[in-house]
Amino acid sequence: MASLRRLWLLTLVLIVAAALAAGNASAAGYSMPPAFHATAWKLAYATFYGDETASETMGGACGYGNLFSNGYGTATAALSSVLFNNGYGCGQCFQLRCVNSKWCYKGSPITAVTATNLCPPNWAQDSNNGGWCNPPRVHFDMAKPAFMKIAQWKAGIVPVNYRRVPCVRKGGLRFAFQGNGYWLLVYVMNVGGGGDIASMWVKGSKMNGWVSMSHNWGASYQAFATLAGQALSFKLTSYTSHETVVAYNVAPANWRVGLTYSSSVNFH
Structure with a gap:
């Protein structure tokens, strides 16, 4: 009987400890599902766009603006529509290595890129001869400096192995504001973990509940609500x-469009 009592007490302690840990995680702004891990390697193809300066990669369909000042640099790629997934692929991180081509560098070096743009279909070209990003092709149109880390640029196109990997970001989430006091459009950047966003909510300091934001395009979400004059908080769920x-309290009550606000939290 004493042994059963001790076992029951130990079980109770473990349950309480787990509940406290979950409560602390919740207080810190986190839920605790299984962490995202690297996927298996798969086959795709890769090309490049722009030149060595990667100036032509600035902006892009994800809405990240200046990729240098926003922390993405030249390690980026535009995804074919299959991977872009109507913008839900924005921010995802991949590792790529050139395979089965005389243009691959020896040792098959691996480079990491972040999805920042869409490589649109080109229906005027055959999918195997110029229409590289036509569905259902899985294709990466890389910034030239990123491509040159795995293959000689004069190859034009090479087969690659690729896999999804967790995004490791320094600092917290960043929120770039557009719109006005009645329509708020937010671009979410510097996303860790899965790198992507599935859903998003906003809450003003004068509001009782969360307002659901709809997906606009790329990495942007919008809310049609009166949010001017309130400090703003955001809740986000990763797509992956x-x-x-x-x-x-990401943005103060006197927030303005055209500015980017930073948070202390991020995905794992």
């Missing part, structure tokens, strides 16, 4: 990992 984070 399903992890949810809450970024409290």
Whole structure:
């Protein structure tokens, strides 16, 4: 009987400890689903666009603007529509290595890129001769400096192995504001973990509940609500990992469009 009592007490302690840990995680703005891990290697193809300066990669369909000042640099790629997934692929991180081509560098070096743009279909070209990003092709149109880390640029196109990997970001989530006091459009950047966003909510300091934001395009979400004059918090869920984070009081009550606001939280 004493042994059963001790076992029951130990079980109770473990349950309480787990509940406290979950509570602390919730208080810190995190939910705790399984972490996102690297996927298996798969076959695709890669080309490049722009020149060595990567100036032509600035902006892009994900809406990240200046990729240098926003932390993405030249390690980026435009995804074919299959991978872009109507913008839900924005921010995802991949490792690529050139395979089965005389243009591959010896040792098959691996480079990492972040999805920042869409490589649109070109229906005027055959999918195997110029229409590289036509569905259902899986294709990476890389910034030239990123392509040159795995293959000689004069190859034009090479087969690659690729896999999804967790995004490791320094600092917290960043929110770039557009719109006005009645329509807020937010671009989410510097996303860790799965790198992507599935859903997003906003809450003003004068509001009782969260307002659901709809997906606009790329990495942007919008809310049609009166939010002027309120400090703003955001709740986000990752498309890949399903992890949810809450970024409290990201923007002050006197927030303005055209500015970017930073949070202390990020996805794992």
